[in-house]
Amino acid sequence: MTLPAHGLPAGTLRRVRIVGTGLLGASIGMALTRQGIDVELSDSSPTAQALARDLGAGRLAEDGDDAAAPELVVVAVPPDVTARVIADQLHAYPTATVTDIASVKGRILDQVRALVEPRTLDRYIGSHPMAGRERSGAIAARADLFAGRPWVICTDEDTPAKDLQHVVDLARLVGGTPVHLDADRHDAAVARISHAPQVMSSLMAARLKDAPMDAVALAGQGLRDVTRIAASDPALWAQILDANAVEVRNVLTELREDLDTVIGALDGRVDALGVLASAIGAGNEGQARIPGKHGTAPTVYSTVTVLVGDKPGELGRLFTEMGEAGINLEDLQLEHANGQQFGLAEVSVLPAARGPLIEELRARGWTVPE
Amino acid sequence: MTLPAHGLPAGTLRRVRIVGTGLLGASIGMALTRQGIDVELSDSSPTAQALARDLGAGRLAEDGDDAAAPELVVVAVPPDVTARVIADQLHAYPTATVTDIASVKGRILDQVRALVEPRTLDRYIGSHPMAGRERSGAIAARADLFAGRPWVICTDEDTPAKDLQHVVDLARLVGGTPVHLDADRHDAAVARISHAPQVMSSLMAARLKDAPMDAVALAGQGLRDVTRIAASDPALWAQILDANAVEVRNVLTELREDLDTVIGALDGRVDALGVLASAIGAGNEGQARIPGKHGTAPTVYSTVTVLVGDKPGELGRLFTEMGEAGINLEDLQLEHANGQQFGLAEVSVLPAARGPLIEELRARGWTVPE
Structure with missing residues (x-):
């Protein structure tokens, strides 16, 4: 048994490998480095990797450095290659826990399951920090990106305690709050609170694309708020929505039913005022459930x-x-x-x-x- | 010819009558009173009328006060009774300009046209200050509500110059910026930049009504922004949407087409990534057209x-x-x-x-x- 090195937090992690040094990977690296963790960076782009190092996210991986294998590998690559990289890392580091931070968990779990043996799969634990920015790349990274934000960890009854602890320690070291949800519950939740709202904000903003400028000039704060996240990256969001297609479609289909009802009322086919007031009233109820800033209970100021x-x-x-x-x-x-x-x-x-x-x-x- | 009274602004207004002392009527009264205008208040509710007076919005109307008829009557009552009140005021004050501040202009113009003679109709000019709050009533009123906000004035070639000047002076006296649009253009514009966004924010928020609390607890700033205006008043918004039904339906129908395309992509029926990226990209373009704070040109900070x-x-x-x-x-x-x-x-x-x-x-x- 080895004692924790002097000055390190009393956790299970001393060396963490991060594959993918974009916004999230670099931010994790910065936060862990500040906590005294030895962070090894790897990215398919030598430039991106060097930039993340220069920004303080960790050191570059060295060849033949097997003596000090990481306890944890964090896969922070785009969603469409995440499963492949997870499988590679599980094989390359046969004692390490491997996690990823992609926004959608179910499809990646299925893909990894198809790529590795069940015993190897046990060392994979999907996770998802509920944090991000409209900007991307290591240049936008910051060590406090995860501070106080939920960090979802997807476990099941077969998850080994040691591996789980590694991921919980990761979440805590970067300042996040671990939240346990299985992959399906996670995907259903983010479809509703993040992915569908992104789609609706984008679709609403798109209705301004060809609007007369004298109309757009009348815009106020309400429109600015509704459409703020419509500035997000199309390529990344296409991947996220595609990876969570079933759940996002479920929410959007519910929403389309309500939209049809409203359009029907506006067509004069039914009791218009009653239907319209109900639709706005249902929004009141849903909006009131959104947590305030200090934790999960909405606070009325x-x-x-x-x-x-x-x-x-x-x-x-x-x-x-x-x-x-x-x-x-x-x-x-x-x-x-x-x-x-x-x-x-x-x-x-x-x-x-x-x-x-x-x-x-x-x-x-x-x-x-x- | 009379000279402007000492201390008054060099405008055309000295006495203004306001019918309806809710949020907007009381706010207009407060702003005009501060500018030295004699403001006469009238509301079907004696309590509401007295409250507005106590808050500094003006004085109560006196019976048999014909010698000092107002140059301008501002009708600030709910949309469903606005046309009737406009017609009554046109008849009661046969020399005054009459304006209203309802959010929808076309239907009200049609209704007034059916109620009064063409010559009398000339003295009616619809207008719409682009300002409001999520709260209602005189208690939420404030003199600076219209400061720096567009104030739409709906004119046509038959509008007498004197009447137009009264409404322009009103907008300027309360700090607004007069913007000239005909009723149809106005209604199409607000459907797109205000009414449809309200519906989409409400429909999105309604999807949280029955969501598991562990899902809602993951919400971040994006969801809070998209759904902020979903806290608005159902009864008022039902009237607004109903009064602008055709234009709002047009925007929502366009939006539903885009939504169907996205849902189709999520169903896997078409090139999903391309369709999804296009939808988010179109949102980028529309969002970039929204004015920044200082005037109409978007500023990039x-x-x-x-x-x-x-x-x-x-x-x-x-x-x-x-x-x-x-x-x-x-x-x-x-x-x-x-x-x-x-x-x-x-x-x-x-x-x-x-x-x-x-x-x-x-x-x-x-x-x-x-």
Whole structure:
């Protein structure tokens, strides 16, 4: 038995190999390196690999370095080659746990199962950190990408405890919160909370492509919010949607039924007002279930709207003065005035803080409308 | 000829009557009152009317006050009674311009046309301030609601110049930017940039209503943004959608065609990856056309991500120090870490300011990931 090396966290990991040094692989490497883990990087592109090293994601793999095999291999390559790379790594590192971080788990598990023996398969545990960015590549990586985000780990009754521990330690070392779901539940969940919303945001944004510019010019914050993620990468998302086709189709098919009902109401075929109000009302109910920022229970905050000049330091002064008053900002919505040099800040605070905040801000000369 | 009263803006309006003292009517009243306009309030609910007065939206109408008839009547009642009230006001104030602020213009124009003589109709000009809130009632009103927002005015070749000027002055007095569109163009535009996005946000959020809580718990900022406006009022939106049924149906029907194409690709019936990538790519194009905050041309900002502690004053310190460095914050995205007491602030700045900002923040001890 070897003792943990001095200075390392009391976990099971000392050496981790990362295959694929894009946004996620490089971010994992940076986070692990900061925790004192020896990170070995590998990418099919020598340039990408060297860039990730230079950004602090780890060191390059050395040939013939068998004496110090990794306890864990993280496969962070595009979804369409993930299963093949997992199988290769299971064979190349016969004592290591192998995980991947692809957004869809069921299809990859099936593909790996077809490529390796059942005993070898036991060392594979799929996982999925619920984190990402609209930008890609190691250049967009950051060590805190996973901080406080759920990290889904897909296990079943055959998963060896040692292998599971390696993946749990990985999630914790990078600051994530391990969440256990089997592959099917995971895929159904992300279809609903991530993949279908991506499709709907993109389809809505596409309706602006050929719209008259005087129409688009009337857009407000609502449209900007609904379509923000429509800026995401088409090639990556095509792979994700394709890999989770059955589950995404299920959600979109449900949605199409509701859409047909709304279109039917607009056609005047049924009780229009009742149907339309029900559709918006059902959205109220669903929206209210989305977790607030601190964990899983939705928190209802009170809002205070403040007029702020659009010049350096105005928002800073606002938040400094909130801080001086001992009031924590829970969320912030900036509403900009088109063509004007000022805007409205809608700050969310705990309900009990609303009255004191308004009083405090007015006393300091801020414009706080009723 | 009378001279403008001392202290009043050099416009055409001195007395304005507002019928309907909900969110919009009361907000208009507050803004006009601040500009020194004599505002007369009227609402079918004595309580609502008194509340708006107490909030500073104007004074209550007095009986037999014909000597000082308003130059302009603003009808701000629910869409289903708007036309009837417009007709009544046109008859009651035979020299006044009458406008309304309902979200849909074509149907109301048709309804008013059926209720009044053509000569009387000339004094009616529909308008629509592109502003609102998820909350309703005078209690949510604010004088700056329209500041910097487009205010659509629907005119045709028969619109008398004097009446048009009254409505333009109204829009300017409350801080809005007058935009001229005919009723049909307006209705087509808002169907696309407001009404259809509302439906899609609501339908997407409704898919979370019966979802397992462990699925909803994985939600991130993308889902929160897509579904934010799904919190809107069902009864009001049912009326808006119903009043603009033809145009909203057109947009939703286009969207359904795209949705069918995506579902078909997910069914494996066609070249899936190509179809899916095209759908996401079309969304990229549409999203890029949405105006940035300062006017109608989309502005591309550079972003800098900063780790901020979730305690009073941290964001304030960040923005104060940005201000000290002379760098203006153009936009802000807060990404909260679930269950953690810190978050990431993604600040948008003009591209030229990005490098200096990173240097400045790091010099001051902020964590700014690569």
